[in-house]
Amino acid sequence: MKTIVRLTAIPVFGLLSAACIADPAWDQEGEIIDEDEQIEEAEEALSCSSIGSTVVDHACWHATNGLTSDDGSVTANANAAFTTANPNVNTAHTWWTVTLPGSGSSYAGTVKFRPTVSGDYVFFVKDSNATVTLMTDGGSTITPDFAVSVAGCTEISRAIGEYLTAYTTYRITLSDTTAAQNLIIERLNGCNNYY
Incomplete structure (x- = not known):
């Protein structure tokens, strides 16, 4: 003031x-x-339209060097409109292994994410071929602020960014030809730093 x-x-x-x-x-x-x-x-x-190398390096560290306490695993729900709180990936700074239901070469599933702080978030995924869809809890698709390829880290191939509101539930649907997917969520502090 x-x-x-x-x-x-x-x-x-x-x-x-x-x-x-x-x-x-x-x-x-x-x-x-x-x-x-x-x-x-x-x-x-301040909504970001891309991310800087500091955030990518931090997420890559979690993906490659994280302690087992930094790792989480969850099996996604085949029904994108599930009504329970779980499965969720609510813990940021966590290298999540998300197992997608399905068979053959068709796997898809949804998890929830409920941030406790409003701000810009980035969803890093390992598989460059995986489809990632962000949705409101009601199922409306959210167009991300950015979706970019990431270079320099073998564990991360893409980053999807969106401004999220605290205590609001979001849905993340992943689909791919393989069941095992990896995801890490970071809250941005500016577009080139993290919390």
């Missing part, structure tokens, strides 16, 4: 003293500037 400082002379015991009185900041039209609104607008404007 911008503060305008006004110096006011106040006589105290025959001396002049200066006092600071904080005034709210005003915009060019003479309206008080709403700091909370400005912060919210700035956060929306």
Whole structure:
């Protein structure tokens, strides 16, 4: 919040003293500037359209060097409209092995993700051929802010980014010709850093 400082002379015991009185900041039209609104607008404007190497290197480290405590496994649900909280991949910074139901060369399944903080998130996947669909909990498809190929890490081939709202459930549907898929989710701090 911008503060305008006004110096006011106040006589105290025959001396002049200066006092600071904080005034709210005003915009060019003479309206008080709403700091909370400005912060919210700035956060929306920070939505990333790509990611930097720092985030990729961090996710790659989890994928290749992560401790077993950094690993998770889940079997996806064949029904994309399942109503239970599980299966989910709610823990970020976790190298998830997602087993897709199916047979032959056709595998597909859905897991849920419910972030606890609003912000930009990136979903890294290992298999470059896997189809990844982000959806609302109601099943509406979300067009990601970006979907890019990733180079320099054998465990990660693609990154899909989207701004997500805290305590909102999202669905991630994966499909491919193989059952075993790998996924890691990172919350971005700017477009080239992570939390």
